Amino acid sequence: MNLYVLLKMVPDTVEELNVATDGKSLDSEFLRFKLDDPDEHALEQALLLKEKHGGKVTVVALDAPEVDEVLFTALAKGADRAVKILVNQSGLGTVAAARVLADYFASASDKITSDTLVLPGSQAIDDLEGELAPSLAAALNLPFVGVVSGVTLAKEQAVVTKEFAGGLRGEFEVALPAVLGIQSAEKPPRYVPVAKVRAVMKSAKIETVDHTPPDRLIRLELDRMYKPEAAGRAQMLEGAPEGIADKLVEVLANNSVI
């Protein structure tokens, strides 16, 4: 199997996000980046498939802050190759990103083969122009299924589990090659010790690929970005934990649950 995992860096929402003075982007000064959660699962799913069916896992990312560490971590977890496309991810919309990646898959060394499976995360928290997986599938003219939480391989097809709502899921057969938007892997993403990542940083290399930046970064006309006004619906309970607990007991009693 020829497994490609597409990794995207996103701002860590645990930190406070602020809008830059242009009013149309995030203030990057205190921004910390992390791998988007579903991408973490896409990597795990690829590693599980490799363990079961053999093959090669290649992780691919566009250039972004802290991306090298994420690529080395993927290698430490068991990916065979890490590729960084030298196009700055910042400000790049989904459609342009899909175009860059489609060009990458047109190159001689990374052509889509009959046993290729491309695994982006199902959705990223900044996918304003839509998700990467279907945009890339459209650009590569490949079949696509999104919100996937399980993949098994059989001959020239993948059998995938797609989530609907209310716990209901569906099983689909997908002809290979294909693009699958991974929501969650069959197992929690594996842990890799920092020492191992450090060792990989010394012994392994990240391959880099040059690419001309797209003419148009984003197709949408972005008017402004802003923080939601606090709707202020929540009545905040303040004080020491003892006092707060007393107030909560009152709330629970008032709602007749104790």
Next chain:
Amino acid sequence: MATAILVLAEQLRGEIADITFEMLGAGRKLASASGVPLYAALLGSEAAPLAARLGLADKVFVADQPQLNLAPAHTIAVALKAILDQAQVGLVLIGGTNGSIGIGSFLSAKTGLPLVNFGRAAKLEAGAVVVTSQLFGGKILSDVKLADGRGIVSIYPGAFPVEAGKSEGTPSVEKVDVAIEAPKVSFKQYLEPEKGDVDITKQSVLVGVGRGMQTQDNVQLAEDLARILGGAVCASRPVIDQGWLPLSRQVGKSGMTVKPRVYLALGISGAPEHWEGMQNSQCIIAVNTDPKAPIFDGAHYGVVGDVLELLPILIDKVKARKG
């Protein structure tokens, strides 16, 4: 805006999904404000008999073709494009649901119409449609302008009222027959929800746990609280994905929709995917260390603090109160 608005009606197992009514209500407002017709599209032989429920639309385009039942996003986009061309549609509304994921992207690629994702509000402004999207787990909003009102908008479930999209009226129905290529994705079977030990949709008290619980062991504290309150523990996606609790306890987009009397959200930031599943709880109490967590915008009571410090004290006080 001189062209029509089209809502892609969504159904699951013969039931119109609420998102369809949300979109019809939102679409009707825009259509009335700009004096254009509002259409709906019902695709597939499973969906076809449901046309009469879409009374708010001026016209429903029905493709009564079995190949469109649970068809892949690409196939649906091809069918939609055929209707768009025929009916001169400029604005398309699609549900931001698991079922519809990807349709907007394929349709955008085929038509050149821009796609705006995560839409939760839309208004008319001098001929343009301004869409407000919710990004970064609800922490940031962005306004996107669709010039001439042309584009595709994916609508967050729960963004618009369901009731506003229902009507007693009878829409006119136009049958269409779209060309369908043999798809490379085929539906095999439904996998029914895992029956857990507890049905979280039937509890009057739910203790919801999120990433803020930090470790699997800490979930036990929430279990203790749930037990003395006579309720159950449920969780947001990251907790389920870590394997700390079974799938049957998941609340949100892919999981269950719950409406308990009291929902305690412990260490849950309130990302839209989770909010979708518990927003109609009668009383929501949120505890989070992040004072900017979106959960506080919708909760009834909020506590900024460490849930692991608060829980043992709260458990003792509830025990004392119950005697």
